[in-house]
Amino acid sequence: MVFHKDLQEDAYKIEEADPVKSKAIESSLWELKTLQCHFHPDVAKKAKRIDQPLLKNDISLGILLETSYSDLYGKETKKKVKHAPANFNPPKGITGLPSDKLNLCWTLD
Numbered sequence: 001m002v003f004h005k006d007l008q009e010d011a012y013k014i015e016e017a018d019p020v021k022s023k024a025i026e027s028s029l030w031e032l033k034t035l036q037c038h039f040h041p042d043v044a045k046k047a048k049r050i051d052q053p054l055l056k057n058d059i060s061l062g063i064l065l066e067t068s069y070s071d072l073y074g075k076e077t078k079k080k081v082k083h084a085p086a087n088f089n090p091p092k093g094i095t096g097l098p099s100d101k102l103n104l105c106w107t108l109d
Contacts, residue, residue: 042072
């Protein structure tokens with residue numbers, strides 16, 4: 001559930017120990033903290049910018065905030081895969097057993 005309200009300040013009360021009384025659900029800051037743990041590294045990196053101190057010179061927020069799914073998809077599809085993972089542990093022979101007689105006839109190179 002996402003709330004979009006025009007607030008002058010955040011409703012969250014950081015001093016309140018009781019989560020119900022802290023008004024955390026009325027805050028939007030929890031969304032940013034959740035995005036900092038996002039599976040996509042670009043999304044997580046942009047969400048972590050909120051924890052960094054503000055720069056003295058103005059920066060274009062468009063570069064930081066206006067990333068679309070198409071941009072993310074395009075960036076991922078342009079990456080070159082160095083080694084496509086097929087197995088976590090590389091197989092040793094046909095059956096994986098070192099004592100198997102088939103290993104004498106076949107190799108997986």
